Amino acid sequence: MANVAVVGSQWGDEGKGKLVDWLSERADVVVRFQGGHNAGHTLVIDGTVYKLSLLPSGIVRGGKMSIIGNGVVIDPWALLKEIQTLRDQGVDVNNDNLKIAENATLILPLHGELDALREDNTANVKIGTTRRGIGPAYEDKVARRGIRVSDLTDTQLLKDKIVVLLQHHNALRKGLGAELVDGDALLAALTDVAPNILEFSDVVWKRLDEAKRDRKLVLFEGAQGAMLDNDHGTYPYVTSSNTLAGQAAVGSGVGPGAINYVLGITKAYTTRVGEGPFPTELLDEVGQGLGERGHEFGVVTGRKRRCGWFDAVMVRQAVKTGGITGIALTKLDVLDGMDELKVCVGYRVGDKTLDYFPSNMTEQAKVEPIYETLEGWSDSTFGARSWDALPATAVKYIRRIEELIEAPISLVSTSPEREDTILVRDPFSD
Ligand code: GDP
Ligand code: IMO
Ligand code: MG
Numbered sequence: 001m002a003n004v005a006v007v008g009s010q011w012g013d014e015g016k017g018k019l020v021d022w023l024s025e026r027a028d029v030v031v032r033f034q035g036g037h038n039a040g041h042t043l044v045i046d047g048t049v050y051k052l053s054l055l056p057s058g059i060v061r062g063g064k065m066s067i068i069g070n071g072v073v074i075d076p077w078a079l080l081k082e083i084q085t086l087r088d089q090g091v092d093v094n095n096d097n098l099k100i101a102e103n104a105t106l107i108l109p110l111h112g113e114l115d116a117l118r119e120d121n122t123a124n125v126k127i128g129t130t131r132r133g134i135g136p137a138y139e140d141k142v143a144r145r146g147i148r149v150s151d152l153t154d155t156q157l158l159k160d161k162i163v164v165l166l167q168h169h170n171a172l173r174k175g176l177g178a179e180l181v182d183g184d185a186l187l188a189a190l191t192d193v194a195p196n197i198l199e200f201s202d203v204v205w206k207r208l209d210e211a212k213r214d215r216k217l218v219l220f221e222g223a224q225g226a227m228l229d230n231d232h233g234t235y236p237y238v239t240s241s242n243t244l245a246g247q248a249a250v251g252s253g254v255g256p257g258a259i260n261y262v263l264g265i266t267k268a269y270t271t272r273v274g275e276g277p278f279p280t281e282l283l284d285e286v287g288q289g290l291g292e293r294g295h296e297f298g299v300v301t302g303r304k305r306r307c308g309w310f311d312a313v314m315v316r317q318a319v320k321t322g323g324i325t326g327i328a329l330t331k332l333d334v335l336d337g338m339d340e341l342k343v344c345v346g347y348r349v350g351d352k353t354l355d356y357f358p359s360n361m362t363e364q365a366k367v368e369p370i371y372e373t374l375e376g377w378s379d380s381t382f383g384a385r386s387w388d389a390l391p392a393t394a395v396k397y398i399r400r401i402e403e404l405i406e407a408p409i410s411l412v413s414t415s416p417e418r419e420d421t422i423l424v425r426d427p428f429s430d
Contacts, residue, residue, distance in 0.1 A: 002260030003218040004427045005245040006328075008225025009264035009318040011272040013298070013305065015330035015413055016265045017041025020057035020221045022421050023263075026428055028216035029065045029208070030058030033251030034241040035223030036073040036107055036137070037082070038130040040299025044416040050089060051299055054079050056221050059098065060091055065211075067204050068100040071241065071251020073137040074149065075107035076193045099202040101253070102150040109189075110169050110181050111136040117176050127237055128274030130300050138240040140165065149201050152194035155187075162186055205253025212258065217428065220248035220259060226318030227272075227357075234357070234364060237276025244322035261427045263410060264324035266315055268332045268397075271305040273298045277364045279357075280308035280344045294334040309371070311344040312404035317356055319407045326410035326425060329398060332390075333383070333414045338376040341397060345404060346370040374400060384414040387422055 004023060008014045021043045024030050037053035043060055044050075052059070054074065056066040068074060079100075083093045111133025118124050119131060129135060140146040145165050151158050162183045170180045211218055224243040227233045231242060241247065245262040249255060269290055272278045281287065287307040290296065296305035318324060335341060347354040348368045358364055377391040384390055390398075390412075402409050412422040 001215075001217055001428055003220070003258055004261045004263055005220040005222065005248040005259045006263050006265060007222035007243065007245050007322060007324070008228075009266045009315050009322070009324060009327065010225045010270055010311075011227045011278075012223070012225040013040070013271055013273065014225060014265040014267045015328070016222060017043050017052060017057045018330070018413060018416060018418065019263070019265055019328050019411065019421075020219060021045070021060060022418050023427070024058035024061055024064055024219055026217060027058060027064065027219035029067060029211050029218045030056040031067040031069050031208070031218060031220050031248075031252045032056045032072050032223065033069040033220055033248045034071040034243060035239065036132060036134050037075055037078045038132045038134045038239060038300060039223035041223075042299055042416065043418065045418050048089070050086070050091070052082070053300060054082055055086065055093070055098070058219065058221075059086065059093060062092060064097065065207065066098050067207065067252065068098075068104060069204060069252035070101040070103045071247060072101070073105050073107050073134060073141070074100065075112075075133065076197045078107075078132075080193070080196055095199050098200050099204050099207055100149060100197070100200045101204040102148070102201045104149050105137055105141040105146040106148065107133045107137040108147065108186065110186075111140070113178065114169070114172065117178055121176070125236055126275055128276070132300070135240040143168075147190070149197060152190060152198055155191060158190060159187055208252060208254050208258075212254070218258065220245070220252065222248070226264075226322050227314060229321075232317075232321045234276045235359070236361070237274065246323070262323050262325045263427050264315075264318060264322065264327050264407065265330060266327045267330050268310060268335055269294075270308045270311050270314075271296050273301070273303050273305045277367065278306055278308060279347060279367045279369045280311045280342075281306050282308045290334060294331055309342040309344060309369070310401065311369070312401060313344055313347060313355060314357055316405045319405055324407050326408050326427060327402075327405065328411035328413060329401065329409050330413040332394060332398075332412055333381045335376065335394075335397075336380050336382060337378055341374045341376050342371040343374060343400065343404065344369040345372045381414050383417070383420045385420060385422060387412075387424065
């Protein structure tokens with residue numbers, strides 16, 4: 001039996017939450033390893049909708065251990081709010097089933113404020129971030145002035161670290177014309193929230209080592225998607241963490257050998273929320289139709305997602321750079337009733353043809369898609385639970401995608417509901 005990492009292979013919102021929830025029936029431990037509450041993962045279980053941002057999607061099933069790894073940036077207040085919302089929905093969250101890494105970095109209110117200040121500053125490149133402070137928190141982590149979960153145990157240490165942190169942030173804020181942060185108030189806020197966070201704090205790499213020793217199955221839950229990866233995505237229109245499966249090891253404290261199968265979650269078309277290049281974007285009624293049928297609105301910010309055709313070049317790049325073993329193709333049902341479907345099979349940049357997405361911003365903006373047209377289907381795939389229930393042209397579409405992206409399809413998802421999932425090849429039985 002194999003440990004599985006679930007990652008997005010496009011620009012996020014591919015349906016990771018649904019698939020992690022479905023797979024977690026057989027997992028013992030579910031771990032988040034990067035990102036923060038910029039993520040919005042939706043689970044639909046017998047009509048009840050759960051929206052998770054920081055908590056691993058396995059939390060909704062009883063009896064699983066949920067871990068927030070060191071690679072995640074944690075906003076303590078957002079975490080406590082999410083726990084409360086889930087408890088109100090009848091989900092049990094306690095310090096037995098939720099562990100957060102003591103070496104994870106915290107997102108503070110000043111990070112969210114800086115994120116918004118930069119987004120609103122017209123002199124900056126507008127990224128269209130979630131304004132949750134993700135970027136500024138990772139910056140502080142890498143700059144070695146971040147405040148970590150375990151710092152909450154030591155008031156004096158916290159006080160000293162706040163002085164260093166504010167030396168940087170208040171200088172920045174002054175330059176941006178923003179109010180300066182009061183260190184005493186920040187210290188008071190942190191000492192106030194500390195016990196509620198420390199309740200869940202643990203040495204999670206040890207829990208994961210024990211899980212390995214006991215041959216428990218671990219599911220690593222990625223956030224965002226390959227094209228939002230800080231190195232391999234459409235930089236600078238990316239998030240501030242590495243979203244590829246390689247990060248699952250570092251972001252949780254296990255070796256790379258602990259990840260046996262990388263499941264890339266892939267929407268049967270493409271969406272993106274926020275700014276940045278999107279070669280197959282449809283600004284016409286076809287794109288609008290996809291958005292309406294797919295209910296393409298952001299979970300975190302409520303923003304309308306941009307929609308377009310399936311981009312096989314981009315997903316193939318995600319397969320290669322992220323070591324994706326197999327794909328879960330989601331939202332196939334959204335394509336029901338379309339006469340024809342286009343798939344991007346290459347890019348044109350001026351008089352050049354490319355089989356990959358270039359890294360340079362100027363070139364990226366010039367990329368034009370080369371399409372192949374496939375026949376659509378009029379029958380419904382909505383809620384299909386077996387391969388045999390799919391129309392022949394839908395099977396043809398899936399097979400062509402498989403060929404183009406050079407990775408096999410392991411699962412197909414045909415509705416938001418947990419059980420409306422077709423298993424083609426079991427990722428756990430690698
Ligand atoms: P995530 O961020 O990757 O977990 O994805 P989101 O939850 O942000 O967005 C995916 C949306 O599509 C959610 O509203 C899901 O409930 C929904 N969804 C997931 N799989 C399917 C599917 O196969 N068909 C349809 N119609 N909706 C789906
Ligand atoms: P899930 O896990 C889609 C996008 C933002 C913005 C860029 C940077 O639900 O798939 P950030 O706040 O991270 O600094 O914003 O990344 N973004 C997402 N888009 N799904 C997500 O998460 C995203 N998380 C961040 O819209 O373009
Ligand atoms: Mg999402």
